[in-house]
Each structure stands twice: as C-alpha cells, then as structure tokens.
Amino acid sequence: MSLLIRIRLSLMMFLEFFVWGSWYVTMGTFLGANLAAKDQEISLAFSTQSLGAIIAPFLVGLIADRYFHAQRILGVIHLVGAGLMYLLYTSSDFSAFFPILLAYMILFMPTLALVNSISFNQMKDPAKEFSTVRVWGTIGWIAAGILISSFAWDSQEGLSNGLLENTWLMAAIMSLILGVFSFTLPATPPKAKSSEKVKLSELLGLDALALLKNKNYAIFFLSSVLICIPLAFYYQNASPFLTEIGVENSTGKMTIGQISEVLFMLALPIFFSRFGIKKTLIVAMLAWAVRYVFFAFGDANEGVWLLLVGIALHGICYDFFFVSGQIYTDAHAGEKFKSSAQGLITLATYGVGMLIGFWAAGQISNNFLIGDRMHDWQSIWLIPAGISVIVLLFFTSFFKKEEIKTPNNPS
Incomplete structure (x- = not known):
C-alpha cells in the first residue's frame, strides 16, 4: 500500500469517527438541556444505534456488496447524513428529533463496515496494515471531544446558552466534507455477483x-x-x-x-x-x-x-x-x-x-x-x-x- 493511499484511508477513518464523536458522546446532555427530553426519551434516542446495527447487514449485504462501489455508497450516505445532521441541529423538540436521528443511524451504521471494506481492499497484509489506519478513527473521535470542550459548548455557561446544539452543525459540516472526499477514495467494486441468490x-x-x-x-x-x-x-x-x-x-x-x-x-x-x-x-x-x-x-x-x-x-x-x-x-x-x-x-x-x-x-x-x-x-x-x-x-x-x-x- 503506497503512502498516498495510506494517508487517504487514514483521513477517511479520521473523518468517519470525528463525525460520530461530534454528537454521540454529548447527545444525552444535549437532549436533556436543549430539548428537555426525559430519561426514557434519551434511552430511545441511543437505541437508534442498536436498530441501525440490526438493519446494517441488509444495507451492506444487499446493496454495497452486490451492486455499487463501496466508496460511492459511503459518499452518498454521508452527503445525505449531512442534511439529516442539519435537520437535527434545527430540531426544537424530541418528537421532531427522534425520527430524523433514527433515519440517520440506519444509514450511518453500515458505514462502519464500508470504511473497513474500502481499507481492506487496498491492503496486501491487513493484519499488519489495518491498525495503523484504524487508529486515526480513534484520533478523530478524540479530536471531536477536545474541540467541544475547547469551545466550552459543554460547560455550564454553554449549556445555559444552548451552545451544545452546535455539535450537530459541526457533524453536518464534517459529514459533508467526508461525503465529497469519499468519491476520491480508491475504487472498491462489489465482490458478489448481483445474480447470486442472497440467504437471509x-x-x-x-x-x-x-x-x-x-x-x-x-x-x-x-x-x-x-x-x-x-x-x-x-x-x-x-x-x-x-x-x-x-x-x-x-x-x-x-x-x-x-x-x-x-x-x-x-x-x-x-x-x-x-x-x-x-x-x-x-x-x-x-x-x-x-x-x-x-x-x-x-x-x-x-x-x-x-x-x-x-x-x-x-x-x-x-x-x-x-x-x-x-x-x-x-x-x-x-x-x-x-x-x-x-x-x-x-x-x-x-x-x-x-x-x-x-x-x-x-x-x-x-x-x-x-x-x-x-x-x-x-x-x-x-x-x-x-x-x-x-x-x-x-x-x-x-x-x-x-x-x-x-x-x-x-x-
């Protein structure tokens, strides 16, 4: 794997987990402080991750593995995701917030498999090469958390002024960047033939x-x-x-x-x-x-x-x-x-x-x-x-x- 491809894959991982870390860690605090959500509603919001994980195999197995290049699917999902993140940024109550978040997580969870697939497709020895690429995802998550605290969005003053909603705007912008960038990633064509039968x-x-x-x-x-x-x-x-x-x-x-x-x-x-x-x-x-x-x-x-x-x-x-x-x-x-x-x-x-x-x-x-x-x-x-x-x-x-x-x- 060339240095240029390694850098591109590392940037992909950084952006992927920066987007997730931008809002996931503070979502419970945001829902309580900005939308006055109850504890059961907060748990319902977090459960969208599990629902996305359950539905993800269908999206990846039925679509990405059979019909389209993985990097293009990744790009489309993050471009749509950027729009959904912006809608979450503008949401004023939980009833409007939840269905948008559910739609987003159903789309987002398959991208965790897609970024791995794109990476593995470029590696001759994934056992040695993957960890050096994947670690940039963790760095992206860390960077998002540090930025949120640096801007004081999660401080008592920030919460009282409703600044924590900016996490969704930050996620939208980064998702947009990743969506555009994904189309420049190395080609990862579908491995399965569309004519092959799929077993549930x-x-x-x-x-x-x-x-x-x-x-x-x-x-x-x-x-x-x-x-x-x-x-x-x-x-x-x-x-x-x-x-x-x-x-x-x-x-x-x-x-x-x-x-x-x-x-x-x-x-x-x-x-x-x-x-x-x-x-x-x-x-x-x-x-x-x-x-x-x-x-x-x-x-x-x-x-x-x-x-x-x-x-x-x-x-x-x-x-x-x-x-x-x-x-x-x-x-x-x-x-x-x-x-x-x-x-x-x-x-x-x-x-x-x-x-x-x-x-x-x-x-x-x-x-x-x-x-x-x-x-x-x-x-x-x-x-x-x-x-x-x-x-x-x-x-x-x-x-x-x-x-x-x-x-x-x-x-």
Whole structure:
C-alpha cells in the first residue's frame, strides 16, 4: 500500500469517527438541556444505534456488496447524513428529533463496515496494515471531544446558552466534507455477483449459530450479550452524569477513554498470549464493575480522580472484551463461518444486548430522578456495577479454561 493511499484511508477513518464523536458522546446532555427530553426519551434516542446495527447487514449485504462501489455508497450516505445532521441541529423538540436521528443511524451504521471494506481492499497484509489506519478513527473521535470542550459548548455557561446544539452543525459540516472526499477514495467494486441468490441467514450471520453447540462458546456468547447491558449505561449516562455533577470540560475528559483504548490495544497481544482468553475476559468484566463503582463514589472535587480513572478503564473494558471476543470468535469459526460469526456477534451485542441496555438505563435513570433534572447517580451507577459482577460470576463459573491460537496482531 503506497503512502498516498495510506494517508487517504487514514483521513477517511479520521473523518468517519470525528463525525460520530461530534454528537454521540454529548447527545444525552444535549437532549436533556436543549430539548428537555426525559430519561426514557434519551434511552430511545441511543437505541437508534442498536436498530441501525440490526438493519446494517441488509444495507451492506444487499446493496454495497452486490451492486455499487463501496466508496460511492459511503459518499452518498454521508452527503445525505449531512442534511439529516442539519435537520437535527434545527430540531426544537424530541418528537421532531427522534425520527430524523433514527433515519440517520440506519444509514450511518453500515458505514462502519464500508470504511473497513474500502481499507481492506487496498491492503496486501491487513493484519499488519489495518491498525495503523484504524487508529486515526480513534484520533478523530478524540479530536471531536477536545474541540467541544475547547469551545466550552459543554460547560455550564454553554449549556445555559444552548451552545451544545452546535455539535450537530459541526457533524453536518464534517459529514459533508467526508461525503465529497469519499468519491476520491480508491475504487472498491462489489465482490458478489448481483445474480447470486442472497440467504437471509448469511446476511444476519445466522449460519454461525452452529458455533453455539460448543458449550464454552455459548457461555461466551451469552456473556457478551449480557455485558452490553451495563455498557449501554456508560454510553448513555456518562456525559449527562459528569455535566450534572459539575465536572468542567467533561467531553474533553471523556476522550481519556479513547486514549486508553489505543494504549490497551497495544498491550492486548502480550496479555492475551500470556494469560489466555478466560483471564483476559475476566479482567475486562472486572474493570467494568470497578469503573461503575468509581463513578458511584466519585465527585467533581476531591473525588474527581475516581471519575478520571473510571473513564480511563474504558480501554480495558472495550479492548480486553470486544477485541478479544472477536479473536476468540474468529478462532472458533474457521473459514466456513468466519464472516457469519463476526456478523452474528455484532448483531447480538451492538444490536440486541445494547438495545436492552439502553432501555434499562432509561428506566433506571428515571426511577432515581430527583426533582425535575437531578439524579441519584450513586444508586444508578451501582446497578450496572452489580450487573457486571453477576455476569462475571456466571462467566467464571461456567467457562472452562481454553487454549486458542492467537494471531500475531489481534487489532
């Protein structure tokens, strides 16, 4: 892969995740502060990610893989997405906001697969080359968060003046830029023939259900779905929580989670090869529980270090569980179910698991509402901590130690 292509792909990844990070982290805070949305409505907004993840295989499998070049589909989606982002910027109430967001996420979620497809198509050795391109996506997410805090849109003054709505305008502009830029990316023609029959089971990864006959994999699969329930609490509640208790530059501070994600991604191969799959997954689930306990007892003053450590644990929580899980799934699937298995685990976690989690987070947050807008955050955070411990005990009790062959570069 030439240097020029590497730069173009890296810029694509940067813009892709800059667009997502521009609004996703602060959406809960925005909905509460600007649109006076209730906790159940905020959970409904976040659930659009799960609905998009469920529908994404149809868009990618039926359209991008069969009829059109991936870079052109990416460009069209982001140009349409820019318009939808602008409509979200101008929305004045949740009833108008939600259907636009739902339409946007149904379009956006397939782009996560498209940028990977465009990248892989240009690489001779993806195992060595992909991580150096994909890391620019994380940098883009971090840059968006730092900009939001630098402009003070997420400060108490910014919230009182309604400035957080500018995140949607920023996302619209960057989506427009990415949409135009996508048409200059290297050609990625469809690999499947349009005349070939499409099986629904293949699109959804249901062929890989045969893997569940293996008891160990079935325990891992169920644990993956269950652990996504407490994960949804972090995505949905972290920004409103930090803002409500008065943490300054909260969005910028939350980028610590993405920075740690990069660092622990580098540490994962060493840990994985030395301690194996079971201990790696146990450490991840334990980190989930510890993070929420730190959130429960931290504050914006002397206890702010607990909050920062809790955010920094995101790298362990995500990399040690989800990336390790992708490696474990790949090892069990073999060539026959390799693609189907990854599709199935994505559908189960980001689709079903987090859909349940977003709903639960909304119900629980509303149950611990104090007055009109304040919350009993300690009680709220102890619930996902408890769920994490239960999933950890379940996994530890039933998952047997297993040796698997690991690739040289799991990222």
